[in-house]
């Protein structure tokens with residue numbers, strides 16, 4: 001039976017991507033060699049890496065805009081400190097919209113002064129701070145575009161004269177935004193890019209000229225860019241699978257088309273939350289995420305009943321993050337409308353009981 005997988009990450013990938021990735025594990029390009037046993041410096045792998053990087057740039061609309069894409073390891077969590085190590089000289093401004101922002105702030109503090117220029121902590125991160133005035137000059141401003149745990153998302157970005165850096169782990173490639181507003185953005189692959197094990201970083205090359213300190217090679221953006229993501233052995237399987245997933249996005253009409261589908265899925269489930277007497281949304285309506293839909297039961301005593309309905313209908317992975325509770329349906333790019341309809345039907349059945 002098909003499972004409807006609403007996991008927050010690692011999470012659903014297109015079926016054809018998983019099938020093609022598994023074929024390459026057995027036999028890549030009819031070479032009678034596995035993707036897993038060829039040199040990362042072989043022609044075959046170099047062309048995979050090139051395609052993955054150029055698709056990332058193309059899909060974000062940054063072709064001929066002076067940006068470079070690299071695939072690193074260490075997850076988004078390593079980027080929390082790499083960003084600060086490379087770019088924090090005096091002080092940086094951070095917008096705190098939840099757990100991941102807080103983790104980024106904690107790491108950055110090891111490298112310099114961190115000013116929390118806005119925060120939604122006062123209401124347990126159920127909204128996105130608005131009309132953020134950025135007057136001082138900062139080395140950079142850091143924000144998290146989509147808050148995977150709380151289910152909020154920036155729909156507009158603050159204006160700033162400082163460099164803008166973003167953690168886009170859970171909504172990269174999900175919607176049309178002006179990616180050129182950002183000087184650097186990164187994403188752990190396992191939400192919307194591919195399997196766990198690699199992190200995509202896209203950086204404006206002009207930003208690199210601002211780095212004037214000695215940085216250990218593995219933590220240096222310059223080194224990884226100079227070596228085209230091959231300073232050390234890259235995670236070949238996650239990068240190959242991410243490349244297949246980016247091809248899939250392109251084949252499906254690019255980000256605009258993906259965004260339309262994501263909106264349709266999100267509207268369907270938010271409508272149900274708003275109209276169903278048994279549920280309540282967790283966040284302010286204007287700030288709702290199109291990727292992670294968080295909601296609670298009005299009567300938490302009924303949890304076992306709703307869980308049972310979900311289980312019977314093969315809906316999996318909808319428990320909220322342990323720090324929030326309730327439910328979270330993650331509806332990343334590869335989530336089908338049909339699966340969202342199954343979840344909505346479960347909610348309707350539950351209401352009618």
Ligand SMILES: *Cc1c(COP(=O)(O)O)cnc(C)c1O
Pocket residue numbers: 009074075076077078100144146147148167168169170188189191
């Ligand atoms: C999942 C997630 C992370 C953590 O990513 P790792 O790859 O596990 O380090 C960071 N930021 C956001 C927004 C996330 O959703």
